[in-house]
Amino acid sequence: MIRFGVIGTNWITDHLIEAAREVGGFALTAVYSRTEEKAAAFAEKHGIPFTFTDAAAMAESGEIDAVYIASPTSMHAEQAILFMSKGKHVLCEKPAASNARELQRMIEAAERHDVVFMEALKSTLLPGFQAVLENLPKLGTVRRYFASYCQYSSRYDAYRAGQVLNAFKPEFSNGALMDLGVYCIYPMVVLFGQPEEVRASGYLLDSGVDGQGSLIAKYPGMEASIMYSKISNSSLLAEIQGEEGTMTIDSINIPKTITIHYRDGRAEDVSKPTERHTMSYEVEAFIGLIRGGQSKLNSHANSLAAMQVLDEARRQQGLVFPADLK
Structure with missing residues (x-):
């Protein structure tokens, strides 16, 4: 099983979780939100065992293997690079970055840390x-x-x-x-x-x-x-x-x-x-x-x-x- 954390508690994350549970090998173990209240509410809604309000702590956690990032686009690069630097695979909602310069840094981080980085463009x-x-x-x-x-x-x-x-x-x-x-x-x-x-x-x-x-x-x-x-x-x-x-x-x-x-x-x-x-x-x-x-x-x-x-x-x-x- 690939243990996933999610960043973002909006409707797109709800849909991703619903969809992912149709796929073999997916296990949802953690959620990050800026507030404990939102993290706890989302965790209860989806049966998620671990909550985080500190992205760095989640990246360091031994509870996840990969993360789905559905935060605002302007935050994608910083968050993705943080998680990849800790050996976590990243599925990043489209568009993956604000610009090509950010995206190039994300790709380089994936290659440097030998992890998977993929843009979540479903079409x-x-x-x-x-x-x-x-x-x-x-x-x-x-x-x-x-x-x-x-x-x-x-x-x-x-x-x-x-x-x-x-x-x-x-x-x-x-x-x-x-x-x-x-x-x-x-x-x-x-x-x-x-x-x-x-x-x-x-x-x-x-x-x-x-x-x-x-x-x-x-x-x-x-x-x-x-x-x-x-x-x-x-x-x-x-x-x-x-x-x-x-x-x-x-x-x-x-x-x-x-x-x-x-x-x-x-x-x-x-x-x-x-x-x-x-x-x-x-x-x-x-x-x-x-x-x-x-x-x-x-x-x-x-x-x-x-x-x-x-x-x-x-x-x-x-x-x-x-x-x-x-």
Whole structure:
């Protein structure tokens, strides 16, 4: 069994725990929160035997082998490096860091201490994405990748009423690009590699983060178009357009229904069923890495390539986080 600690007591950690309990080899043994009250309440809710309010003490603890980090993005690097320096494996919620400089330090720490570090980006580990990978050659020469993730945030209602919650605070390295745009960019990098050029624009809110944006990434012989937003909705399908056919994907963040529309009018459903909680696949992949497996999907190289696209998009938009200035 791999004994896990968790950092963060919000809804995403609840979902991770629910999903992880569907995976063999997962044991939940510790939780960290800044307050004893929150740690105790979360521990009681999930049956967790050990609580911590000191991250360093948790990292030193002999009660865990690995940690899932779901704190604000601006805290990821410091916490991940702390735990890796104590020999703990790290599964870090997306985006893994505020910028590529932080991420590079995290990767170097993992290599230096011989531990597993993986970005918890579930999309590319789902059966649906496996179907995309396996059937991509049927499209012939690919000419365009299009992905959209526009989801109106309930926290934006509070923002409009004058209350700026964490989702819209630059000190936490948040905003539409980091929260939703990454779901479009990471699969692009996994499928096609790092682009030659990125052109980006976005709408910045008064709080200092972006509410929405778009980018075009250029590749040899093709381009990728991406839209993302936390202040509006979209129901557009993702598409990969090839010379022999076009693949449609119902949702780029949780791909389930994948169909190829050939030029001769035929349509082929190549979907693969998602049989478990969508987050269980990332836990399974992470445990597999700890046990000596290899991942070509959520790899250090792909995480770094995606983060470099995020950095360049933010640079062009004039979107600067406090973490960039450290």
